[in-house]
Amino acid sequence: MKALVYTGERAMRYRDEPDPDTGAGEVLLRIEAAGICGSDMHAWHGHDPRRVPPLILGHELVGTIEAGADAGTRVTVNPLITCGVCDYCVQGRQNLCSRRGMIGMTRPGAFAQRMSIPRSSLIDIPQDMGLRQAALTEPAATALHALNLCQRALARPLGEARVRVIGAGAVGLLAALLARASGCAQVSLAETNALRRAAAEGCGLRAVDPRAEPEAEEGRFELVIDAVGSRHTREAALRAVRPGGVFMHVGLQDWASEIDMRKLTLAEITLLGTYTYTTADLRATVRALHAGVFGDLAWVEERGLEEGAKAFEDLDQGRTPAAKILLRP
């Protein structure tokens, strides 16, 4: 089969690879499309010690079951391969399973014509579901899981909150779209890339350049979602959040920082972390995407898998307005 293989720092090769083995309890999928995630970019930069080259990356996908009784059925997947028996798994909090692995990390991923995966990881989708909607399930579930955690921490219903999302990448944009669909009348994004600001505005969302923003915006938001996760964005998030508000940390570009513990304490800020999604979140997200809750996803771009190396470079250089590029084998 053909695959896009991460071969070393900033190096992607489109080449022939052996067809994947299918172990006991596994199924073979023919990949329809797979999205490039921020974590794939992170690996490509050589910054992820868990993703060791040579490796087929990619964990956001829609595909078709290749063989067996349900051959031809379209599905998406939970990319986290979990043990199913630990306390977290039993509670349905699979994202915290300490024995978890992940496709595109501890086993080959979806930037290929075919991929094998445990049958227990399959997530059913309506068979008429659009390719973009289905392929966006994973990042949209990340946004949904994060907003569910926020909802539990906010003093008032989410719909009443003034929401600021930092970073108009896919997860930031999806979080903003979901917040709006959840009734938030005031949702804005802070994004330094003008192309991405324009894309967010194309979805009817307000997008501001944080470098040009007046100080009056500080301390205004009941909920601030940091979908970047750098030292600068964490500082900006803590400035933006209102006393008694919630600061949700989603992105993880780098992790060394000092937090203003004085403001956190005296202003009674709730600081939350979030990691991926549970199987229940993925199922709920499929229903939401299919119902159009996240809009038409016109901002998603599709390219051929053979052009994957250039897609990584374009994303790195900020040359595309698309917050998500799907690669189609």
Ligand SMILES: [Zn+2]
């Ligand atoms: Zn992802």
Ligand SMILES: [Zn+2]
């Ligand atoms: Zn487990």
